[in-house]
Amino acid sequence: MIAIEPRFEFRLENGLADAWRRLQSVTSGPTFQHDPEHVTAWLRHLRGDFAPLLLVARDRGEVAGIVPLMFRDGRRRGLLPFRSVRFLADLHADYAAVLAAPARAGEILGAALQWLFEEGWRWEALVLDNLCGAEPAAAARAWLGARGIDYTLGEGRYYQVDLARPWDRVMGETSRRFVRKNINLARNRLARAGGYEVESATSWDAERVLDDAAPLHAARQGELGRASLLTDPGGRAFLADAIRHHTLAGRFRAYWLRHHGRAIAYMLGFEEQGTYHAWNMAFAPEAAHFYPSRLLIHEILRDCHARGLKALDFMRGEAEYKSKWTTRFRPRWKLVVKNRTTVYGRAVHFLESVFTRPKEAAAR
Numbered sequence: 001m002i003a004i005e006p007r008f009e010f011r012l013e014n015g016l017a018d019a020w021r022r023l024q025s026v027t028s029g030p031t032f033q034h035d036p037e038h039v040t041a042w043l044r045h046l047r048g049d050f051a052p053l054l055l056v057a058r059d060r061g062e063v064a065g066i067v068p069l070m071f072r073d074g075r076r077r078g079l080l081p082f083r084s085v086r087f088l089a090d091l092h093a094d095y096a097a098v099l100a101a102p103a104r105a106g107e108i109l110g111a112a113l114q115w116l117f118e119e120g121w122r123w124e125a126l127v128l129d130n131l132c133g134a135e136p137a138a139a140a141r142a143w144l145g146a147r148g149i150d151y152t153l154g155e156g157r158y159y160q161v162d163l164a165r166p167w168d169r170v171m172g173e174t175s176r177r178f179v180r181k182n183i184n185l186a187r188n189r190l191a192r193a194g195g196y197e198v199e200s201a202t203s204w205d206a207e208r209v210l211d212d213a214a215p216l217h218a219a220r221q222g223e224l225g226r227a228s229l230l231t232d233p234g235g236r237a238f239l240a241d242a243i244r245h246h247t248l249a250g251r252f253r254a255y256w257l258r259h260h261g262r263a264i265a266y267m268l269g270f271e272e273q274g275t276y277h278a279w280n281m282a283f284a285p286e287a288a289h290f291y292p293s294r295l296l297i298h299e300i301l302r303d304c305h306a307r308g309l310k311a312l313d314f315m316r317g318e319a320e321y322k323s324k325w326t327t328r329f330r331p332r333w334k335l336v337v338k339n340r341t342t343v344y345g346r347a348v349h350f351l352e353s354v355f356t357r358p359k360e361a362a363a364r
Contacts, residue, residue, distance in 0.1 A: 002064065002107065004115040007054040010043055010088075012036055016056070019063035023099040029132045030313070032251055032272050033093045034068070041241035042089040045234040049073070052088055055112040057100070065100030065108030071123065077355060080348050085116070086127040092229075092238070094158075094277075094315040096130040106139025113143050117341055124345055126337040130316055132158060137333035149337065156332035159322040160275075161301060164310040170301065175324040183298050186291040190259060193290075198299045199256040206243040209254055210236055213266050217282040230280075246270055255303075257283075257296040265292035267300055274310040276300070297325065 012020055017036065024031045032038070043052065050070040057065040068088035076082045087096040100108040116123065131137045144151050163170060174180060190196040201209070210230060218228040229235035246252040251272055257265040265283035269276050278300070283292040304312055314322045316332060339345040 001059070002111040003058050004111055004119075005056040005058060006115070006119075006121070007056060008051065010039065010052040010054065016063065020066060020099065023063070023066060023101070024097075026101045027097050027099050028102040028105065028135070029097060030095045030272060030275070030277060031097055031099075032246065032249075032270055032277075033089070033095055034097055034099065035245065035249070037245040038242055039068070039089055041238050041245065042092060045238035045241070046089075046092055053085065054088075055115060057108045057111050065098060065104060065111075067098050067109060067112040069112075076348060076352055080351065082125070082348060083123045084125040084127065085123050086129065090127075090129055094130060094279075095132050096128065097132075098136045102135060106135045106142075109136045109139050110143045113140065117147075117149075117339075122342070122344070124339050124348055126339065127334070128337075129334040131333040131335075132330060134331070137335065140335055144335075144337065149341070151335050151337045154334035154336075156316065156334065157318050157322075157329040158316060158332050159314040159318075159326055159329045161312040161314075161326040162310075162328055163301065163305045163312060167302070167305055170305060173326055173328075178321070178324040179294060179298070182291045182294050186295040189290050190295075194260055196264075196290075196295075197258045198296070198303075199258060200303065201254045201256070202250075202252060203247060204254065206240040206247070209243055209268065210240060212256070212263055213254075213268065213280070213282065216263060216266060216284050217280070219285050220282040223285050243268070255296060255300050257292050257299070259287065259290070264290065265296045267296060271309070274308075276304045276309055276312045278312060278314050293321075301325075 020036060024034055047070070050072045053069040053071050055067040055069060056063055057067070069085055070088045071083055071085045074082050074084070090096055098105045098109045116126065128140060141151070141153070161170065171180065214228065214230040214236070217230045221228040230239065243252055251270040253269055253271055253276070255267045256263050263284070264287040266281065267278055268280040269278045271277070281293060301312055338349050340349055
């Protein structure tokens with residue numbers, strides 16, 4: 001019999017730290033973003049008005065699973081209290097996880113859902129995003145469906161390049177025009193302009209990494225009309241702490257494409273269980289005619305293949321360029337639940353639907 005113990009703070013004490021790491025080690029899928037040090041860094045620098053909620057599942061007193069969540073209290077239309085719940089730190093993470101042995105992940109998530117719906121703790125919206133394992137997503141859908149609870153389901157992709165095969169087959173799966181043709185153009189143009197170098201770093205100081213990466217990221221994001229996390233004080237502090245932790249853990253690896261000694265593209269990533277996870281990348285907009293990102297990804301793939309890694313994971317996001325490198329992907333699931341099981345929940349969601357109804361529909 002599973003019993004849920006809620007904890008409204010991220011304090012891994014009284015044996016919970018050991019249980020967290022034990023469960024993390026057997027959880028299916030990438031879990032490095034669930035290292036306590038990584039989560040603590042996010043909470044310290046980027047949590048904003050979110051508060052942690054750990055649902056600790058115990059079976060006969062032993063911790064059998066942990067569902068790491070967070071919640072935020074806000075107001076709809078500036079008036080109505082509205083509490084939203086989602087996976088802990090998922091705004092800046094790529095993989096969500098139910099920390100549990102794969103055979104019990106669905107059971108643990110089901111128990112957590114039961115606690116959320118039946119223990120009287122008020123909430124209005126639940127977002128379970130970045131689920132990369134089939135079992136937790138299927139279990140959540142089954143639990144909700146069996147109780148007639150509506151939800152919306154979104155499906156995304158984690159694109160992965162399979163490196164556990166001959167190099168010609170790896171390249172043969174890439175787009176001839178987008179990848180192979182432009183890599184040749186990049187090499188020729190850079191050769192005529194004075195050449196290029198690729199540098200790999202695993203032990204640089206975090207501030208040095210960010211000092212080199214931030215100008216490229218800010219310029220590229222500015223070109224796209226977006227702010228750069230690398231130049232935001234809280235974002236940079238989180239990234240620095242995360243890089244330091246994963247460097248000490250032997251996971252962090254950065255790549256740089258340099259032209260005349262100046263960086264024109266970079267990639268920051270992590271290696272875990274034979275996979276390189278491509279975390280953050282940018283290029284200098286003024287060097288776009290050299291196709292620097294495509295050339296750098298090619299060089300990274302070649303290096304990872306030579307070192308015997310089995311895959312490169314582009315992490316979350318369905319940017320079109322990823323599908324040019326591989327046709328292989330794992331599904332990414334997102335479930336959104338509006339809590340209409342309480343009188344207040346039904347009222348607030350009804351009023352929200354009225355306020356957001358298209359004007360032409362309301363005028364009929």
